[in-house]
Amino acid sequence: MIEATIPVRNEVGLHARPAALFVKTAAKFSSTIKVKNLTTNGNFVDAKSIIMVLTLGVMKDHEVVIQSEGADADAALDALRALIENNFGEA
């Protein structure tokens, strides 16, 4: 199992299109991927569930922890990190 803590810098946080993109990206991998909002110190949820990701309430400047476990765990973590670090292609 690998883990990374990543700050979210885009304007709307993990909501609307960014949330959908996050879940869509996670769903491309066979690994079990979990994510939690470190800033609000909530629970880990399934990163492939749009509803659960929304319940994290990740806003601009929150930090998230992503855990990935499985055959393509590294690739999954890299892809999600790139997505967040590129601000989901928004401002």
Place this chain on the structure above:
Amino acid sequence: MAEKNFKGIPASDGIVVGQVFCYIPVKLEIPVCAAGTVDEEMGRFYTAREHARVEIQGLYDMVENRAGKEEAVIFRAHQEMLSDPALEGKAREYVEIGLTIEQAVAKVTDELASMLSGMDDELFAARALDVRDVGRRILRILLGLPDTALAAVVKPSIIVAEDLTPSDTASLDPKLTLGFITAQGGITSHSAILARTLGLPAIVGMGNDLLVNVSNDTFIVMDGRTGEMIINPDLETVTRYKQIKAQRDSHLQVLKIAAKKDACTASGRRVEVAANIGEVSSAHDAMEHGAEGIGLLRTEFLYLEDTQPPSEDKQYQIYREIFEVMGTRPVIVRTLDIGGDKPPAYLPFPEEMNPFLGWRAIRICLDEPEMFKTQLRAILRAAVGHQARIMFPMVSDLDELRHAREIVETVKRDLELASIEFSADVPVGIMVETPAAALLVDVLAEASDFFSIGTNDLTQYTMAVDRGNAKVSGLFQPLHPAVLRLIKQTIDASHAKGKWVGMCGELAGMTNAIPILLGFGLDEFSMNPRAIPEAKHLIGKLTDEMVHEIAGQAMSFGTAAEIENYVKAILAELA
């Protein structure tokens, strides 16, 4: 019965005098009975979910057809929620401890929706409604009930409801729905937005007593412009509203006729009125509103919806579809116009202090020639048999333009060598949106077949103001004398070189600006499709003599406010 007035939030324009249909969603009663095996119960879940997927796709298609992709996207979100692993996983957990699938779905929906609605941020909380909408749909299908109680509307009525979900609004039959009024909801709720797109009069947020005050067949007047609802109106009120409605309808009729005709001044000078669009469905919208072409096809949507750039074939399909809707009318395709303010995930964007002065638009395309070539190939191939034009954004220098044109020529040679069919005579022009380009039109004309003025960016760069910044956005004045001088200079220089010039910024559709621009000799006005009928109507009322006078006067003023007041006064006289 005496008439009674109520006031809600005006959500969509239009006056209706008619009878009420009260829409009360069927209460879904969950039967108490013994559960089958886990496999049986989950089997029913999968069947119902598949059925729901088909229904939602139907709503998506219908709304996309009637209102465009942007309004339909909510049902994409519903699809995503429908296949959410949390929904299935939690339902299974309940089934495993002995609940029926109906009980399980009801419980899970409630839990997930409460989780969302309990959140502090309204943006997140609003998604609870979508979860409930989706959960209710699955449950309704499990119970074998029809899609919606709205099917019970049999004569043209004003729909009155506690609230309407996006699914409800999408299911309203346009032939039987005169308008709608809801007790809940705000001006930005999805139903309100959809009503405006569909041109359906609507009032929202009427308050909790709405369904106490009206019942089926109550006779009412609703005014979507003011948010007023009058129950049991007396004859005088009805007459007054019928008059207002008749005036409004006749103006709309005038606009409808104007929209169908070619744009022409009262002196007989022909200009082109075109539409700005950013997706396939808006092309239909443009045609409906009388567009004589597409003056600006934004292609960014293709690049921002995925984690990789769009393939040549995908682009080809979409351009082709738009060209086909427009037939032989010209379509100007603007090549990729993005920057660090809206970076796609796959481009290596540098840290930028000023993304609007940074790596964007044509500058990116020249640095990423393979991505640029893919787009050009797709456009040139799709252009066969159509009037396509290519336009580069953000050009500020002749070398940039020469370089971009060389790439176009390379692409044409490649296509020819590969014996792939393409259109060889697609005109290539630029957007004039930097002061540099506006001042250099005579020089750029060497390599540009036409010009189109982008007033939003031109204003931003000329006034050195970010309109998203409330502290300074007051200086964002497209009718500022400085901007106006650059526009006039662009039109004059372009005509001196024998090139036509259009405008695809917001200014082109503003009634205060149209007389001045006509006076300057602008050849093409491209705008939001909905602004076209009014623009054509106005152009038809103006003579060449008048607009020359107006343009001359406008150039003599020192501030945007003086210019605007002057034109407003003349337009008021005209009406």
